[in-house]
Amino acid sequence: MWDWRFLGLLVFSSTVDYVLGRAIGNTGEDKKVQRKSLLALSLIINLGILGFFKYANFFIDSIDGLFTFFGTELHISTLNIILPVGISFYTFQSLSYIIDVYRRKIEPSKDIIAFLTFISFFPQLVAGPIERASHLLPQFNDLKKFDYARAREGIVEIFIGLVKKMVIADRLAVYVDSVFLTASGQNRGEIQGLPSVLGLIFFAFQLYIDFSAYSQIAVGTAKILGFNLSTNFRRPYLSRSFNNFWERWHISLSQWMRDYIFIPLGGSREGRVRTVRNLLIVFAVSGLWHGASWNFVIWGIINGLFVIILDPLLARLKIKGFPASVVVFVMWTLSLAFFRAEGLDAALGMICGAGFGNAGSVLDFGLGGNELAFSLAMLAALMCFEYVSENLERKGKNILDMLVFSRPAWLRWSIYMVMVFTVILFGVYATNNDNSFIYFQF
Amino acid sequence: MGVRKKQKRARAVSFKALLARGAVLAAMAVCIIAVLENKRIFVEDSANNHEEWKWDWYYRLKQYNIPVDVLFVGNSHLLTGINPYVFTEKTGLYCFLLGASGVGVADLYFTIEEAVKVQKPKVIVLETYAINDDEPYRLEKGKLNDQINSFRARRDTWLKIQSTFSLFDYHNVPIAWCETFRNHNYIFTKPDQLMRNLKGEGPRRRVRNDIYLGQFARFSKGLSPQTLGRYESEGAPVDGEKYEISKSSVKYVGKIARLCRENGIQLVFLTVPMYRGHVENYQVWHDRLAAHISPLSPYWLDLQALQLTDAGLGEVYGPAAFQDTYSANQHLTNYGMAVTAGVFAQYLDRIMPSLPDRRGERRWQDFVARFPR
Numbered sequence: 048m049w050d051w052r053f054l055g056l057l058v059f060s061s062t063v064d065y066v067l068g069r070a071i072g073n074t075g076e077d078k079k080v081q082r083k084s085l086l087a088l089s090l091i092i093n094l095g096i097l098g099f100f101k102y103a104n105f106f107i108d109s110i111d112g113l114f115t116f117f118g119t120e121l122h123i124s125t126l127n128i129i130l131p132v133g134i135s136f137y138t139f140q141s142l143s144y145i146i147d148v149y150r151r152k153i154e155p156s157k158d159i160i161a162f163l164t165f166i167s168f169f170p171q172l173v174a175g176p177i178e179r180a181s182h183l184l185p186q187f188n189d190l191k192k193f194d195y196a197r198a199r200e201g202i203v204e205i206f207i208g209l210v211k212k213m214v215i216a217d218r219l220a221v222y223v224d225s226v227f228l229t230a231s232g233q234n235r236g237e238i239q240g241l242p243s244v245l246g247l248i249f250f251a252f253q254l255y256i257d258f259s260a261y262s263q264i265a266v267g268t269a270k271i272l273g274f275n276l277s278t279n280f281r282r283p284y285l286s287r288s289f290n291n292f293w294e295r296w297h298i299s300l301s302q303w304m305r306d307y308i309f310i311p312l313g314g315s316r317e318g319r320v321r322t323v324r325n326l327l328i329v330f331a332v333s334g335l336w337h338g339a340s341w342n343f344v345i346w347g348i349i350n351g352l353f354v355i356i357l358d359p360l361l362a363r364l365k366i367k368g369f370p371a372s373v374v375v376f377v378m379w380t381l382s383l384a385f386f387r388a389e390g391l392d393a394a395l396g397m398i399c400g401a402g403f404g405n406a407g408s409v410l411d412f413g414l415g416g417n418e419l420a421f422s423l424a425m426l427a428a429l430m431c432f433e434y435v436s437e438n439l440e441r442k443g444k445n446i447l448d449m450l451v452f453s454r455p456a457w458l459r460w461s462i463y464m465v466m467v468f469t470v471i472l473f474g475v476y477a478t479n480n481d482n483s484f485i486y487f488q489f
Numbered sequence: 490m491g492v493r494k495k496q497k498r499a500r501a502v503s504f505k506a507l508l509a510r511g512a513v514l515a516a517m518a519v520c521i522i523a524v525l526e527n528k529r530i531f532v533e534d535s536a537n538n539h540e541e542w543k544w545d546w547y548y549r550l551k552q553y554n555i556p557v558d559v560l561f562v563g564n565s566h567l568l569t570g571i572n573p574y575v576f577t578e579k580t581g582l583y584c585f586l587l588g589a590s591g592v593g594v595a596d597l598y599f600t601i602e603e604a605v606k607v608q609k610p611k612v613i614v615l616e617t618y619a620i621n622d623d624e625p626y627r628l629e630k631g632k633l634n635d636q637i638n639s640f641r642a643r644r645d646t647w648l649k650i651q652s653t654f655s656l657f658d659y660h661n662v663p664i665a666w667c668e669t670f671r672n673h674n675y676i677f678t679k680p681d682q683l684m685r686n687l688k689g690e691g692p693r694r695r696v697r698n699d700i701y702l703g704q705f706a707r708f709s710k711g712l713s714p715q716t717l718g719r720y721e722s723e724g725a726p727v728d729g730e731k732y733e734i735s736k737s738s739v740k741y742v743g744k745i746a747r748l749c750r751e752n753g754i755q756l757v758f759l760t761v762p763m764y765r766g767h768v769e770n771y772q773v774w775h776d777r778l779a780a781h782i783s784p785l786s787p788y789w790l791d792l793q794a795l796q797l798t799d800a801g802l803g804e805v806y807g808p809a810a811f812q813d814t815y816s817a818n819q820h821l822t823n824y825g826m827a828v829t830a831g832v833f834a835q836y837l838d839r840i841m842p843s844l845p846d847r848r849g850e851r852r853w854q855d856f857v858a859r860f861p862r
Contacts, residue, residue: 193503193504194503195503195504195506195507198507199507202511415677415678417676417677417678417680418677421677460514463514464514464517464518464521467514467518468518468521471518471522471669471670471673472669472673472676473673473676474673475674476664476670477664477670477671477672477673477674478674
């Protein structure tokens, strides 16, 4: 949630990291304890703030629940805390900086304005990509020159993001919200068969399209301003394994987890058991990063288990290509029931209720026949676009260059107009729905 | 010319080119939307376009040289609360009801501003139910539609432009101004209507040619024994303790009072009643409202309070006068609106005896003779 007072929080944690980064940089290798203390101080402050604002109530509830389980009623009341917008993202960005300075991978920033801008860079502040200082920080020192071609590319990326968000994701959201609301309510019995399947599949696509659209808008906006942001999604639903999936989904977070948790824990170099342990820790933390709830932790652990168990199984059974993509997508989609549902009962209800019966009630969840057909057509079109794009990329070609930028002016302009009117005429707006980006809540 | 200067110029041209191309693209999009708007492609058929009728007839009265002596302004509580035909016949005055269901006092201010540009009424009667509404730019989502209907029905374009950001949050502005944005989902939900509109066969709008003075006769059935029983068993659904006046209400009621003063118009407040068992702690409500409006006008007919204290009035406002509902928003029935018109006519006669009595005028008699019976 946004409140101007949270600006103080952002300035405080950034300034602390700037000062501590300089201090770590100025401390020689011989003063290891001092360097470690400074790093620890930064970690305590950053994770303390994140922990308080995001996890305080979760821990209170969990402790209360634990004591209740053992027969002691504590009745601890939860705190009235508002989650500052973007806190999970900018805290991780700030942490990556301080750890990289500690590891001497980068020099500490000497320019406080550049550093504060790096932490609060508006296109990606709210929902990433989580940038590394080594990638983004030096860009603030370059003299920016207006580049027409880049700006044009940025604008087209923004429009593609808007089409994805407003035309596809927000329409799927109508169905998903209705299905999951019913699943967590008294009429959960209605979520049987096809509505459950559609609800889960639509949520898998909504989540991907919504988040990747935001990333695309962020990348496009930064591009117009002359900055390069990291790619956050690389067609994850074409993945052939779970390992591959996490190389394509929310890439900036996956890489963060790899570099700052998985590898320091020992990575995959210390035997099978250690690797499994490390993976489960990483995925549990990743789940917890998404939200302060056991649902997210379970979702994270399930995905860890997919990597640990299903990837070797796919390899052993020699399931490759399209069938492997289908397996990955189906299992991922089922895991998302825990991500989206209110409570474990609702999540399990969604999974257990999935099937192909109850087709008659498919249209009872907010989307009429026309809109449902349109949504399915848009999803098919999107997957075809991604498939072609993937194949072209292997050949070193860019689909946007081929479809748009290399075309004659009249065709380019027609495409621009089609994009504008696709948003105006087919976008979901002027409704009572809350159309915020999903990842804003993290 | 130096290389740096050349590069600088090339960049400037390049940036200008982007802006120019963006402007051309935007202009093309605006032109297409203007065509869609002009052809009313995204407008639905309507047989009950009350807001349009109201302004149509208000302007027609001007055209027919019929002066509006008393202008009533308010939301649905007023529109279902005063029968203008009864009031006209009882007072010998010309009157008109402006306003729209669900709107707040900010909208009413702009309604009055347009109204006094067209006609100069002697009295403006502001029904108080709209005064407790929320900040206009934070409209509850359900009310947005009502607000847009009222806004779109007004005719003074310049005033609409001026009032836009007072009435709508910035992201609702395109929806407020443009039916294409507002109703674009007809592509999925009303394709038949869209096809008719594209063929030029729609949208169909009902025009009222009988004399229309802005009322909204809607409820014919009074309180049922079941609902009366709920008052007994569950108590009142509305609590006067919860009544609050928003900052915007204070601002816009003040502006209405100033506008009336500047135009030599007498402002009168009217509170149309709900059933006596419908509101508890009404005195708290009354006192909060009084603190707000009493400095702005000496005249306030609070029928909610009066029906509790005046036995005769309490009898007149029996169950038959009120809409059969236990929900917070209770309106008057057709019978109730006729009663209120009569009671307010007596009140106005008492406080402003100098208002003209046009019953002797031929034009007034002809006008009344054409009232729908």
